[in-house]
Amino acid sequence: MASKNLFLLAGDGIGPEAMAEVKKLIAAMNDKLGSSFATDEGLVGGCAYDAHGAAISDADMAKAMAADAVLFGAVGGPKWDAVPYEVRPEAGLLRLRKDMELFANLRPAICYPALAASSSLKQEVVEGLDILIVRELTGGVYFGEPKQIIDLGNGQKRGIDTQVYDTFEIERISGVAFELARTRKNHVTSMEKRNVMKSGVLWNEVVSQTHKARYSDVKLDHMLADAGGMQLVRWPKQFDVIVTDNLFGDMLSDIAAMLTGSIGMLPSASLGAPDPKSKKRKALYEPVHGSAPDIAGKGIANPIAMIASFAMCLRYSFGMVAEADRLEAAIAAVLDDGLRTKDISSPGMTEVGTTEMGDAIIAKF
Amino acid sequence: MASKNLFLLAGDGIGPEAMAEVKKLIAAMNDKLGSSFATDEGLVGGCAYDAHGAAISDADMAKAMAADAVLFGAVGGPKWDAVPYEVRPEAGLLRLRKDMELFANLRPAICYPALAASSSLKQEVVEGLDILIVRELTGGVYFGEPKQIIDLGNGQKRGIDTQVYDTFEIERISGVAFELARTRKNHVTSMEKRNVMKSGVLWNEVVSQTHKARYSDVKLDHMLADAGGMQLVRWPKQFDVIVTDNLFGDMLSDIAAMLTGSIGMLPSASLGAPDPKSKKRKALYEPVHGSAPDIAGKGIANPIAMIASFAMCLRYSFGMVAEADRLEAAIAAVLDDGLRTKDISSPGMTEVGTTEMGDAIIAKF
Ligand SMILES: CC(C)[C@H](C(=O)O)[C@@H](O)C(=O)O
Ligand SMILES: CC(C)[C@H](C(=O)O)[C@@H](O)C(=O)O
Numbered sequence: 001m002a003s004k005n006l007f008l009l010a011g012d013g014i015g016p017e018a019m020a021e022v023k024k025l026i027a028a029m030n031d032k033l034g035s036s037f038a039t040d041e042g043l044v045g046g047c048a049y050d051a052h053g054a055a056i057s058d059a060d061m062a063k064a065m066a067a068d069a070v071l072f073g074a075v076g077g078p079k080w081d082a083v084p085y086e087v088r089p090e091a092g093l094l095r096l097r098k099d100m101e102l103f104a105n106l107r108p109a110i111c112y113p114a115l116a117a118s119s120s121l122k123q124e125v126v127e128g129l130d131i132l133i134v135r136e137l138t139g140g141v142y143f144g145e146p147k148q149i150i151d152l153g154n155g156q157k158r159g160i161d162t163q164v165y166d167t168f169e170i171e172r173i174s175g176v177a178f179e180l181a182r183t184r185k186n187h188v189t190s191m192e193k194r195n196v197m198k199s200g201v202l203w204n205e206v207v208s209q210t211h212k213a214r215y216s217d218v219k220l221d222h223m224l225a226d227a228g229g230m231q232l233v234r235w236p237k238q239f240d241v242i243v244t245d246n247l248f249g250d251m252l253s254d255i256a257a258m259l260t261g262s263i264g265m266l267p268s269a270s271l272g273a274p275d276p277k278s279k280k281r282k283a284l285y286e287p288v289h290g291s292a293p294d295i296a297g298k299g300i301a302n303p304i305a306m307i308a309s310f311a312m313c314l315r316y317s318f319g320m321v322a323e324a325d326r327l328e329a330a331i332a333a334v335l336d337d338g339l340r341t342k343d344i345s346s347p348g349m350t351e352v353g354t355t356e357m358g359d360a361i362i363a364k365f
Numbered sequence: 366m367a368s369k370n371l372f373l374l375a376g377d378g379i380g381p382e383a384m385a386e387v388k389k390l391i392a393a394m395n396d397k398l399g400s401s402f403a404t405d406e407g408l409v410g411g412c413a414y415d416a417h418g419a420a421i422s423d424a425d426m427a428k429a430m431a432a433d434a435v436l437f438g439a440v441g442g443p444k445w446d447a448v449p450y451e452v453r454p455e456a457g458l459l460r461l462r463k464d465m466e467l468f469a470n471l472r473p474a475i476c477y478p479a480l481a482a483s484s485s486l487k488q489e490v491v492e493g494l495d496i497l498i499v500r501e502l503t504g505g506v507y508f509g510e511p512k513q514i515i516d517l518g519n520g521q522k523r524g525i526d527t528q529v530y531d532t533f534e535i536e537r538i539s540g541v542a543f544e545l546a547r548t549r550k551n552h553v554t555s556m557e558k559r560n561v562m563k564s565g566v567l568w569n570e571v572v573s574q575t576h577k578a579r580y581s582d583v584k585l586d587h588m589l590a591d592a593g594g595m596q597l598v599r600w601p602k603q604f605d606v607i608v609t610d611n612l613f614g615d616m617l618s619d620i621a622a623m624l625t626g627s628i629g630m631l632p633s634a635s636l637g638a639p640d641p642k643s644k645k646r647k648a649l650y651e652p653v654h655g656s657a658p659d660i661a662g663k664g665i666a667n668p669i670a671m672i673a674s675f676a677m678c679l680r681y682s683f684g685m686v687a688e689a690d691r692l693e694a695a696i697a698a699v700l701d702d703g704l705r706t707k708d709i710s711s712p713g714m715t716e717v718g719t720t721e722m723g724d725a726i727i728a729k730f
Contacts, residue, residue: 013548017527029375032458063423076560085563085566088560090560090561094561106649116537119488120487120490120598120600121485121486121598122485122487123486125485141528141561141562142561144525147562147563147565149563149566149567151536152531152532155532156531156533157531157532157567158529158530158531158532158567158599159528159529159530159562159563159564159565159566159567159568160509160527160528160529160563160564161527161528161563161565162525162527162528163506163524163525163526163527163528164523164524164525165523165524166517166522166523166524167517167520167521167523167728168521193612194423194613195441195453195455196455196459196506196507196612196615197506197512197514197524197526198450198513198514198525198526199515199524199526200524201450201524202514202522202523202524203524225616226615226616226619227619227655229594229616229619229620229623230619230620230623230628231621233485233486233598233620233623233624234485234623235485247558247612248616250558250561250589250591251590251613251616252597254591254592255594255595255598255620256593257595258594258595258599259598269596314536322412329490346496354503
């Protein structure tokens with residue numbers, strides 16, 4: 001049986017600690033379930049900059065392109081706050097997204113029942129919450145040109161970024177959202193600022209056309225992105241799938257994640273288009289949380305988001321749906337048992353470190 | 366005594382109903398307190414489009430430019446969803462902001478004690494909340510060029526918007542934020558996406574320079590805008606003044622408003638630069654809520670945000686600080702008495718309509 005090639009980019013901060021738990025899990029799956037994962041590892045972010053002056057090397061980029069899936073930890077930290085813009089830690093992640101053409105970023109915001117009380121929102125507002133943000137990831141203001149700072153003289157500079165969306169980009173991301181909605185509650189809400197942005201006007205138009213042409217069985221709503229942010233805070237359960245652009249997706253998915261009280265728990269998948277022949281798609285899986293430099297190296301980081309990202313990998317890259325379901329159930333089970341890392345701990349619970357949490361999930365798997 | 370010239374643009378939806386209460390209040394101040402407000406009225410938004418095919422006429426723009434202050438209701442509604450982009454209702458508001466050079470948008474997010482329980486957030490998270498969002502209002506992606514949709518042929522279009530900020534724009538808005546912080550808790554948090562946007566890099570740099578040169582007595586923090594959105598939801602009381610750009614300000618101020626459970630209550634002020642000689646500044650005052658077409662004409666709209674916007678007008682345009690304080694106290698007092706419009710009603714409270722609410726506030730004033 002051909003092995004499944006995973007390329008691991010643990011990155012900075014708590015990335016390596018979280019990734020270590022996934023490595024144990026992969027080893028256990030190979031040993032006990034006869035899975036055939038092969039892993040290789042590379043550097044991304046600040047550690048890559050320290051090693052060779054770039055946020056990811058060309059050699060590691062080539063490995064990421066060749067892998068069946070990339071598992072990504074987190075990048076950045078105060079150590080690299082002053083490095084030049086072009087080689088800042090985030091540049092590694094952005095290059096991976098762009099060069100691998102990972103245009104579809106799936107960010108589930110799920111409120112684990114065991115954690116509903118730890119949200120800053122009222123329990124009834126978030127309990128049972130299960131929404132999916134589908135964020136466009138290779139376009140918009142993140143990559144549009146011109147993107148520069150111009151010196152105007154007289155002490156004046158001009159900072160410019162360009163938001164650009166083409167029809168085909170909006171079409172393919174909304175297609176992903178509609179397809180996923182069909183496997184869920186069949187409801188898509190598209191968010192933009194068509195009252196201010198021309199890209200928003202086009203976004204709205206293309207989503208509507210795509211809906212009419214191919215997905216008229218799915219319920220579609222449009223909402224202005226600012227109103228959408230408000231509604232996420234007011235009553236998030238009104239949503240099923242939200243589809244939005246790169247920058248609004250960045251803001252809205254972080255807010256949605258925070259609602260759940262489980263920011264240390266939430267995974268994401270970034271997917272490319274399926275190859276017309278092999279149907280394989282490039283993919284990168286990444287926790288929503290960042291590198292959390294303040295707690296790095298202390299053995300207290302929550303590995304659940306990273307492990308849940310691997311569950312998404314099983315589901316989307318390898319069609320191992322049963323295993324993904326079981327892994328997600330194992331996470332819920334250890335939470336039900338009262339195990340908590342420090343970030344999600346509360347009175348009466350059993351506080352554990354990163355490795356104990358990983359071990360407990362593997363044991364339940 | 367020269368009269369104080371107010372130009373009223375009630376707009377669409379619930380705008381006119383809310384404005385009617387402010388008109389009663391102005392009449393009462395002229396009658397009983399000997400104030401000398403003179404008012405004139407114009408059209409903006411959908412009603413202006415219906416009347417003369419533009420979201421605001423040149424004649425009304427001239428009146429707005431000449432007035433001591435503009436009071437603005439709300440614009441838009443489904444009736445005008447299909448009108449051309451250039452004359453959509455919002456275009457009237459955007460032209461007012463741009464032509465009057467109202468670069469500083471002040472959006473307080475205050476949690477009225479009487480309403481703390483009606484937030485979707487836990488009471489302890491929002492009780493006593495008092496933050497001020499200072500949003501840049503005449504720059505960024507709202508007005509940058511190119512802003513267009515290009516037909517690429519083959520069924521492909523390209524939507525483009527341009528985010529542009531110059532040093533002087535960032536300098537003057539951060540100056541406003543620092544000045545206001547000095548009258549509050551002396552703490553400014555600046556938000557941008559410097560890890561992705563060049564305008565964010567410049568924003569960060571100029572805010573830091575302005576701080577160092579002129580406001581080093583104020584505490585300054587920088588936060589990425591996505592993290593800022595999260596932190597607003599997690600623990601909003603960590604903030605005092607937030608300064609951010611036009612688009613992030615749009616999102617973040619709406620989210621901050623929703624936290625308070627008082628979206629129908631929140632005012633805003635949009636200010637220009639003080640005239641070097643007269644020290645007068647152009648100004649527009651506007652509720653944060655929109656036109657709420659679903660409840661328009663029913664007499665149930667909450668007029669408090671509009672009345673509180675007039676309180677900001679007294680404070681910032683006319684230096685009538687005592688009157689502004691008294692008006693804000695009158696609003697708090699009617700809430701303490703249990704009076705509620707439908708949007709903020711809860712069991713045990715006395716539900717009243719728009720005019721009763723206005724009358725009650727005027728009676729307490
Ligand atoms: C690290 C940063 C470049 C990134 C983004 O802005 O996309 C992050 O915030 C995210 O949401 O994945
Ligand atoms: C009506 C619209 C153009 C406006 C904006 O986007 O600025 C509104 O959302 C606001 O926040 O005042």
